[in-house]
Amino acid sequence: MGKAEEAKKLGLTDEEYNLIVQTLGREPNDVELGMYSVMWSEHCSYKNSKPLLKRFPTIAPHVLQGPGENAGIVDIGDNLAVVLKIESHNHPSAVEPYQGAATGVGGIIRDIFAMGARPIALLDSLRFGELDDPRVKYLLSGVVSGIADYGNCMGIPTVGGETYFNDAYKDNPLVNAMCVGIIRHDDIIKGKAQGVGNSVMLVGAATGRDGIHGASFASEELSEESESKRPSVQVGDPFMEKLLLEACLELLKEKWVVGIQDLGAAGLTSACSETAARAGTGIELDVALVPRREKGMTPYEVMLSESQERMLIIVEKGHEEDVKRIFEKWDLYAVKIGEVTGDGMLRVLENGKIVAEVPAKSLAEGAPVIKREGKRPVYMDVQDLDYSKIEIPENLSEVLLRLLASPNIASKAWVYQQYDHTVRTDTVVPPGSDAAVLRIKGTKKGIALTTDCNGLYCYLDPYEGGKQAVAEAARNLVVTGAKPLAITDCLNFGSPENPEVYYQFEKCIDGISEAAKALEIPVVSGNVSFYNESSSRVIFPTPVIGMVGLLEDVKKRCTMAFKNPGDIVVLLGENSDEMGASEYLRVIFGIQGGKPPRVDLEREKRLHLCCLKAIKKGILSSAHDVSEGGLAVAIAESCITGNLGFEGEITSDIRADALLFGEGQSRIVVSLKEENLPALIELADETGVKAMVLGRVVPEYFRINVKDSKGGFKKIELSVEEMADIWSKSLERKVEE
Amino acid sequence: MRCAVIVFPGSNCDVDCFHVWKDVLGQPTEYVFHKERFSAEDFDLIILPGGFSYGDYLRAGAIARFSPAMDSVYKAAEKGKLILGICNGFQILLEAGLLPGAMMKNRDLKFHCHDVYLKVGTADSPFTNMYLPGEVVKMPIAHGEGNYYADADTIERLKREDRIVFYYSDEKGNITDEANPNGSAENIAGILNEERNVLGMMPHPERCAEEILGNTDGKRLFMSILEYLEGRVKIGKSRRS
Amino acid sequence: MFNAKICVRFKNGVLDPQGAAIKGALNHLGFEAEDVRVGKLIEVKLKAGNLEEAKAKVRMMCEKLLANPVLEDFSFEVVEESI
Structure with missing residues (x-):
């Protein structure tokens, strides 16, 4: 099979493939092609959504970190800040509800502590088909116990969220997990691979063949075939993650830590290319140094594995042993796998021999943006x-x-x-009210948290539905006495290749932007999940709004x-x-x-x-x-x-x-x-x-x-x-x- | 009074217990990492906190009991120091043999996080002397494996020796099957060892020890400990003669 | 090298909630299960001088850690790994 054909099989278009060849000045090899195909999938590149996401208001005096990092950060005074992010794990949960939901929770928690923050709360926004269907019950039970087993073991209270039932979600349940953390301003750390010569280390779990091509999987419609893709669903280990969390937070107190990044979708490929691209540097690493769980893994598999509970850490040269000492305390390994370079390339070696060499920026940010035209759905014309x-x-x-x-x-x-929902003893308004409220120990303050969206509203009128989701979330915070501070959004839609879905997407974004501007609540992080459709149905457009608000005096809640x-x-x-x-x-x-x-x-x-x-x-x-x-x-x-x-x-x-x-x-x-x-x-x-x-x-x-x-x-x-x-x-x- | 909170890998209520003893009761408190040993003389109270030590893999509490810190806990227990095991800490005490019986998965196989009513079985202990016997209190539970099991002889003995500290009950103190959240034998929620210096309980007193949390029923458990340690109450003599 | 297969399950008479749930599901599917007991299968690879020594080691593992004597029984088989 020719390379161009192979590229197509991996989901890359002709245009994309030609751009890769042009960028490299040659045909990519198999490893490079695999890396590009995952990084340029919708899930990692946002190539269908990027231009529209720019419409969100993202700037305000209290925003310390807007979209583009692992999570958004907003100031709450007293030298403290709140870190927030929501993410979907819809496709994995449809195939294997327990592990799909569990690893979704695991991933979002890592996004929060990758900023240096202590995760203090989880919320879960769930949507399923109607409960008279036995498969829906199976999915609901599996998802709920997956979330429970992971979050409970981590000792992070799950304080809120929503659960909706509608036939529109029968084939594609939605599992959106939100995590909120707290951090002192001076402890904030970014996912940047800065400083040529600094060491790139991998910490946490060993690497296996889990979830290879998981990111591309999330960028496809569900079909009979996806049932047979079960092996690509990852298995979560919350105990490992709890150790990783404690070890990372201990590590991040050190001033010689340069950057840290969670290994999520597209594993090492994405963590390395993104940290390098953000810093304008390159990374050279040797896959032979990566600790493995399975024998005989190829460089391709190591670079694309989505094994859970791993982090990439960039530290000043000479501090590798210090990192190891901290991780050994928690019975975790930390291994230097490479270093930061100045040439902007992601260079992958295997025992010293180059197996892939591509510009990090091209991998992480170079996917050509797809301009699409929306078409107003016919059903909207009905009286x-x-x-x-x-x-x-x-x-x-x-x-x-x-x-x-x-x-x-x-x-x-x-x-x-x-x-x-009571662990950490901060939950002063437990789940079941309009919004959960947490006190912030050591201050008089509290924060209120909610997620909201009405998919049916958004289906019938995407613009009004988008507006309403923001207004409703804000109102839910306001009734607790909290002033809304920031939004993290999880945009769940069908295939963007369908012009009617794209129209819904665009209008929802406009509605959200309009409301966010009017109510002065910036969007600081988010996630897009497309292709939530089966051969028989497309989900309702469901832009879930996660929101955080501040109570100056939590006693007045x-x-x-x-x-x-x-x-x-x-x-x-x-x-x-x-x-x-x-x-x-x-x-x-x-x-x-x-x-x-x-x-x-x-x-x-x-x-x-x-x-x-x-x-x-x-x-x-x-x-x-x-x-x-x-x-x-x-x-x-x-x-x-x-x-x-x-x-x-x-x-x-x-x-x-x-x-x-x-x-x-x-x-x-x-x-x-x-x-x-x-x-x-x-x-x-x-x-x-x-x-x-x-x-x-x-x-x-x-x-x-x-x-x-x-x-x-x-x-x-x-x-x-x-x-x-x-x-x-x-x-x-x-x-x- | 000096308290040690043991931190096992996977403990997650360690910070909550620390907070109550240190900030709410204003007493000196230290964390002891599971890899460390300590001298019994250094502490008056040792708390084994809730969480998922070693991920609760194999059985809840089964692996934690082999940690170096537990060697010191055995010695401290022998010397009469107060040992309080909450939730996962209770499970560890059972696995370690410091308390009789064993823990199984909740009978409906689900994790349960909500308030329960507890009937105080005995106030004659270093941990409950500020409650009234038969009093009904409210505390949160949060566990998936809190279904207490012991053979009939053991339970008979626990009763006879007045070692059942809390029973799951309804609001009025009736010990019914409906009020039993997890299937525990005889609705048992917490028990003492023979010497009455070791308490294991599934409910979380540290989660209801402050006004802002809407419930202070758990605070009295910690205040009981303080009363006892500071020598203001005596316990047990009458009953065990 | 020896391979041990260890089965840990609840003692007779101890209520097994997982077994009861699975029995209900099986019956719901029309299998008419009489009784279901859920146990754990633990596979251990170990070194020992001979089969007897291997068995003795496995027994100790069970008694010390793998089974809780209050609740659980165990059984095992040990075979020498063929090279």
Whole structure:
């Protein structure tokens, strides 16, 4: 077979192959071709997404590190900074859910400590098909235990995330893992191979044949064939990673450490070429020096292996023994495999003989950008739903119970109780609220964390969906009392080669950018996962927004649970008649359509200001964002988590189901002592936010009366005990039935 | 009172235990790495923290018990020093034979992280003298292998000698199967050795020892230890005569 | 060189939750399993002067580390590696 043909088989286009030949001035050999094919895959090169990602706002005074490094970093004062990154492990998890999810967690943790930071929290954003499918249950159980076993063993609390179920994800589950770390400003380290003559060392696990071509695998559609690709899924060893973490953090205190980089997708090839490219240097290494787990590995295999729990470390020449001493303490090896050169080449030797020699920059950053044209999907041209044909159900209490039972709304305790979320004793708002809150020991501060995205919204209107994901994430932080600081995004889409998917991608990015600019929250890191499609379906466009916020005084944090009988319940924001894309239409009528709710960013911003001020003043007892399931579900959740009831009356000419279950945006349900009501009203006036009294917190029942101006009357009347039982146990019942 | 927190490879609650004894109770605290030995005279309390020592490979706690630091722990236990094993630390104490019985996977095979109610089985110990016997307290658990097993004779003896420190119970103190999160024999959550100076327990008192965490039930366990070490309480005499 | 295959499993009478779960799954699939016990297979390569010595070493490994006598039984076979 000719080289050009081989290149094609490895996924490189003619244009790409010609560029390689032109760059090298000759045909690449097998090792070089393998290295290029992985580094120039979408997964490593972002060749389909790069130009669009530039649209994100990434600069702000508090951003210490934006996109382009292992993770983003933002300042939180007190000489401390928060490090954050989210990453997908969708394809490996579809094939082998346990190991796929576990190694996803392992990889994202390494990205955080590669910056020198101590990882302090994990979040997981998961999406699966509907739970009546036995394979979905298998995938869910496998993914959850994979995350649990890895994160728990590492001693990093898994404090939040989301779990959604929709047929769109039946063939391609989404597993996005986010990790957050904390670091002192002066300890920040970069993935740069600086200083000609400095030593390049490999530390951690021995190298085996795991996951060769895993990165290219992630850049393909799932097919029957991928089932047979099982051997390319890596196996995780969290114990090894825990030792690696402690050893690396001990090492990174030393001033003679120049750079550090995690070995993830494309293994040594990517770690070496990226660190060299960032520093404008080259690296020469000998694969014969790489400790192996298996015999007879070729240079090709060593360079492309994705064996887990390994790091590349660049240290000043002469300190190799110091590195070894630290790693030996943790029973890990550290081996010098090469050194930094000044010629910009990644030169791979085997026992001194050159087996590959390519410009590091060309490998890491040279993939030709693919310019694509999006095409507005045909389905978007369909008219909005004719809501007059949807009759308001007679029994709205029954509707509320069915919504509370929906796995997309019901408590996710079955998931997060398998994760250790209390280790490190910083979790002051545990999973199950709008956002998790962690205290920062030694300061008065706290940070709030969340991930959010509604895939159906993004499908029906990618631009509005992208905006909404950012607004919702920010709102989830705001209701805890945290000011949003930064975004890390995980963009999950189908094949970019499909113009309709590319359109979705572009519009979601525009929506995210628009909201991020308006709300002044920079994007500091992220990841793109394309090709999440099978022969029968493409996933909903799912740009997951991971967000971190700061509480100056963690003691003033707020939660969603009602606290005191007698408290007044107030809605901040305005009700709307928007009902499209709601969980209500999906669950009750089987309709996934209509126009998703729109976010007015100006109004959203004012709402945040009002809520943050109220929490800071200490006048709120609870605050909860209105999201899936609408106002009725939001109030019900505050009741259930507070083990209290609600009684109230709303007069409105919005149709009752839209009012109660519609998912109109920019709304927060708060409760407060009656004496604080004037202060809240004043704040609302001052910030231009509408505030409407909904009712009162009562001991044990739940009652809402809805009246309109024409004398129409609807009500919901339930016991909190019944609602709590359904909301708390539905997911578990559906998984285990 | 001086405390040593042993750090095994894979320990991950070491920092939490350290934080409570040092920062919350204000007592001198040191880490002891598993490769080191120490003198029993240097410490009053030795904590074997939670985590996944040696990845919990083979069996939870099975490999850790052979570490050099454990040699010193055996000696310290013999000399009557207080040894507190929490979660993985409890598993290590069982594997090491300092406490009777063994630990199995939770009966539903899942990791459990949530609060549980515990009925205090005995307040007559250096670790629980600030609780009332029969009192119900709340503490978090976080484990996949907390299903305590011992043969009937052993359990009979633990009961007879008043060595069961905590039982999993409901909020009202009823010891029911529903309140048993992991399948432990007789809902046992923590036990003492015969000399009452070694305690192993699955729940995490160090995770509920500060106001900001919303629960301080665990703090009293550490304060009990301090009370005992500072000679303000005596324990055990009446019962064992 | 000797190859030892060691099987560690729960003693009779100790509830085996993994076995119970697998039995449920097998029955769900229509296999009508009567009883399922889950154990561990541990393979050890070791040096010893002769077969008897190898067996004695393996027994000690089991007693000291590989099996927990409170819960578990063990059995093993040792064969000399053919060159």
